[in-house]
Amino acid sequence: MALPSGQDLKITEATLRAVVKTIFKAAGSNERECELLADHLVEANLKGHDSHGVGMIPAYITSLKANELTLNHAPRLVTDTGGALVLDGGNGLGQSIAHDAMVMGIERAKKTGSAIVALNNSHHIGRIGHWAEQCAREGLVSIHFVNVIAEPVVAPFGGKVPKLVTNPISIGIPRRDAPPVIVDFATSKLAHGKIRVAYNKGVKVPDGTLLDAEGRPTNDPAAMFEAPTGAILPFGEHKGWTLAFACEALAGALTGGQAMKGPATKKSIINNMLSIIVSPEALGTQANYLSELESFVHWAQLPSEGQSPTVLLPGDPERATKAERLDHGIPVDRNTWLQIVAAGQSVGVSDAELNAYIG
Numbered sequence: 309m310a311l312p313s314g315q316d317l318k319i320t321e322a323t324l325r326a327v328v329k330t331i332f333k334a335a336g337s338n339e340r341e342c343e344l345l346a347d348h349l350v351e352a353n354l355k356g357h358d359s360h361g362v363g364m365i366p367a368y369i370t371s372l373k374a375n376e377l378t379l380n381h382a383p384r385l386v387t388d389t390g391g392a393l394v395l396d397g398g399n400g401l402g403q404s405i406a407h408d409a410m411v412m413g414i415e416r417a418k419k420t421g422s423a424i425v426a427l428n429n430s431h432h433i434g435r436i437g438h439w440a441e442q443c444a445r446e447g448l449v450s451i452h453f454v455n456v457i458a459e460p461v462v463a464p465f466g467g468k469v470p471k472l473v474t475n476p477i478s479i480g481i482p483r484r485d486a487p488p489v490i491v492d493f494a495t496s497k498l499a500h501g502k503i504r505v506a507y508n509k510g511v512k513v514p515d516g517t518l519l520d521a522e523g524r525p526t527n528d529p530a531a532m533f534e535a536p537t538g539a540i541l542p543f544g545e546h547k548g549w550t551l552a553f554a555c556e557a558l559a560g561a562l563t564g565g566q567a568m569k570g571p572a573t574k575k576s577i578i579n580n581m582l583s584i585i586v587s588p589e590a591l592g593t594q595a596n597y598l599s600e601l602e603s604f605v606h607w608a609q610l611p612s613e614g615q616s617p618t619v620l621l622p623g624d625p626e627r628a629t630k631a632e633r634l635d636h637g638i639p640v641d642r643n644t645w646l647q648i649v650a651a652g653q654s655v656g657v658s659d660a661e662l663n664a665y666i667g
């Protein structure tokens with residue numbers, strides 16, 4: 309049972325980064341891995357995706373304790389066709405495995421114009437937009453399909469029983485003289501972690517998000533955290549399900565990883581990701597790409613009668629949240645904080661040391 313909700317803690321970016329590094333240093337991560345993990349988790353919080361921020365620490369420590377997460381691991385090159393790299397993540401910490409996989413894909417795309425990176429068997433790689441942003445910083449367009457091997461929580465369209473996880477998709481679209489457009493979402497109505505955050509805060513989820521164990525609609529996030537558990541629905545009716553299916557095929561099967569085929573047999577959260585990385589410069593379409601993109605953005609955002617609020621681009625809400633949280637701190641609910649402290653204690657960091665961070 310979650311504790312009654314109180315006011316959220318407000319923690320600065322620097323403090324949260326220090327908390328992540330303290331816990332993972334004690335767990336055994338080297339300096340580089342601690343940095344990559346802190347960058348990733350705290351950036352997810354800053355961008356408003358608390359589902360993929362520091363609240364994931366307890367799940368990662370659970371995997372570690374079960375010997376299902378390997379720290380300080382690098383992806384292993386399995387196949388190199390020139391245009392495509394197949395990489396085995398070997399249950400490594402996803403935030404460093406996917407980072408290294410993207411470095412290899414970016415290098416190849418810059419050399420040959422495009423690259424396919426088929427990453428299999430990585431531990432949870434977090435917020436997928438992070439990888440699209442890494443490519444966009446190098447001027448590269450990228451598309452990422454991801455599947456998840458964990459306890460099934462999402463029902464297919466037309467079904468009532470969970471058969472898959474929240475299979476996310478991300479697309480990174482760099483722009484001329486403007487931050488990149490980042491499309492990044494789960495193919496379920498809500499990311500599972502957002503239901504965890506609602507449960508920890510003691511608030512309801514929107515209509516049409518969940519079914520209870522009997523297959524009846526419910527707004528209670530406990531349906532996913534207290535037995536007998538129910539299911540999350542796909543977004544967009546049949547359309548979300550078709551994209552979720554594509555993630556199983558492209559990320560789960562094609563990468564050399566696994567697709568869902570039954571209840572979880574392990575505690576870990578494994579991600580497989582198929583990334584397609586394209587260099588507009590190498591294609592010779594850079595000038596057209598950049599100017600057509602800006603024309604479309606201008607047209608899409610042209611104010612029109614009755615159009616309020618202003619049309620946003622994918623990635624804009626995250627940037628606005630980041631600006632606000634850099635100024636005012638990152639909200640962390642008390643249950644999530646208690647879970648982080650318990651995870652820290654389990655690897656030898658005292659609650660006094662962790663609570664000292666928040667004063």
Ligand code: NAD
Pocket residue numbers: 357359360432433434435436437454455456474475476477478490491492493494495496497498499500502579619620621622623624625626
């Ligand atoms: P979401 O529903 O918040 O959608 C986010 C996307 O919609 C972003 O691209 C955002 O910029 C865009 N957006 C939101 N409001 C907008 C508006 N008004 N106008 C234009 N664009 C708008 O995302 P989600 O489904 O809750 O996913 C949250 C995170 O969870 C993502 O980062 C995803 O990668 C991650 N995730 C990871 C896994 C995993 O296994 N690693 C699984 C599921 C989800």
